[in-house]
Amino acid sequence: MRIYRFDEIDSTNRFLREKEDILEKDLAIAKIQNAGRGRRGNKWVSTEGAALFSFSLKHDFQINEEEYMKLPLLVGYSLLDSLKKIENLDYKFKWTNDLYLEEKKISGILVEKIKDYYVIGIGINVNNLNLEEAKDRGISLREKTGKEYDLEKVILTVVSDFFKSFEEFKNGNWNEILEKINKVNYLYGKRINIVTFDKEESGIAGDILEDGTLEVFVGNEIKRYNIGSIHIAKK
């Protein structure tokens, strides 16, 4: 594993995406990001004390392309397990790939594809106390426990756990993983607004299904929403 450490950078995802000689398991870690990227072009507040990192996974052509749609869920599941080992708290998994603690966001994940690689970017609120713009919606481990954590240790645990989970996934244990994800499904039973490309609908979220879609009860209908095509409106 090659590790690139930065005191300050725009975005660790951007760094790996533009790295010409990228290899599997390249890992970029930053103390601060001045242009941290979130999903759908959102900004990710990246203050010192958060774990801010990205790593690369090479596309395995033995695996069906569709299976990679489950990657964000797999990253989220594996991350939740890693955090449990570090601090055994009641984290929830918010489909498609955020982690929540006490109704507040503790971690965000951004998976991007570039050539034959996936760049998996993760931000975890660990030691940071001033969550600024994210204040109402964010929480850090330190806020919850009062403890300070070794950031590099946290990051290396998360990355190595992910590659173990990915091996298990390749060996066909998706159903087991899915069962675990559904036990901590943050959206389950909640009313959500779903914005697709052409319309907005409101419904009650159900389970995450075998193919990684979310089941939503909209009026009398049961619909399935795809990871790539929806946006859950903030309430």
Ligand code: BTN
């Ligand atoms: C989201 O919640 O929308 C995803 C946030 C992902 C943030 C991480 S921080 C490290 C990596 N570099 C980035 O620019 N983004 C990801």
